[in-house]
Amino acid sequence: AxxxxxxxxxxxxxxGALVLLRCNYSSSVPxxxxxxxxxxxxxxxxxxxYTSAATLVKGINGFEAEFKxxxxxxxxxxxxxxxxxxxxxxxxxxxxxxxxxxxxxxGKGTLLTVNP
Amino acid sequence: xxxxxxxxxxxxxxKGKDVELRCDPISGHTALYWYRQxxxxxxxxLIYFQGNSxxxxxxxxxxxxxAERTGGSVSTxxxxxxxxxxxxxxxxxxxxxxxxxxxxxxxxxLTVV
Numbered sequence: 384a385x386x387x388x389x390x391x392x393x394x395x396x397x398x399g400a401l402v403l404l405r406c407n408y409s410s411s412v413p414x415x416x417x418x419x420x421x422x423x424x425x426x427x428x429x430x431x432x433y434t435s436a437a438t439l440v441k442g443i444n445g446f447e448a449e450f451k452x453x454x455x456x457x458x459x460x461x462x463x464x465x466x467x468x469x470x471x472x473x474x475x476x477x478x479x480x481x482x483x484x485x486x487x488x489x490g491k492g493t494l495l496t497v498n499p
Numbered sequence: 500x501x502x503x504x505x506x507x508x509x510x511x512x513x514k515g516k517d518v519e520l521r522c523d524p525i526s527g528h529t530a531l532y533w534y535r536q537x538x539x540x541x542x543x544x545l546i547y548f549q550g551n552s553x554x555x556x557x558x559x560x561x562x563x564x565x566a567e568r569t570g571g572s573v574s575t576x577x578x579x580x581x582x583x584x585x586x587x588x589x590x591x592x593x594x595x596x597x598x599x600x601x602x603x604x605x606x607x608x609l610t611v612v
Contacts, residue, residue, distance in 0.1 A: 419603075426603045426605045427592075427603040428603070477599075487530075487592075487601050489534070489544070491540075491541035491542075
């Protein structure tokens, strides 16, 4: 069963516009949630993480995400897009997999294009 | 080490040959993941190691794929009798027990010709 769903494989915004990348998770217990970014020809790096503290999480480069348990969502936002934000973004959930083990599962990714 | 190290960074192999990809995780990280990233396909989970537990091999696409992790540290992903559809970037990541964020290596780009 899919643990993480990213709505929209490709999102295009104008420079200066709001960025909204959607992520929904399926879990019966509050999970640990992450957003990663992958710039062209680079590896994945962590943008931000939710670990059951504040529901609004701030990350690097002006991004933030809000954990909404009632909606099982963890959408990523940025008020004003920059050209340098063009990249692929992955939502991930860490879920208990038995004993003291947790397993990280990724969504399929959303490619963000920023138009001048 | 300071980060997750993968080698080689690029590998070109002939169809039918075997290849080994290496991952050296961050020291002390007990969880290690292998993913495959093909063009337009996102991150495909392959295998997950957590401490001394039996690995989760549920993502391995065929019995040509195998992986081991020696001494709870270095991991090797082996692909036997490579096929052209195996061409992809193979990513390794490690984390502390799995509950915390994972740190990724730069990947190995495998091209099967």
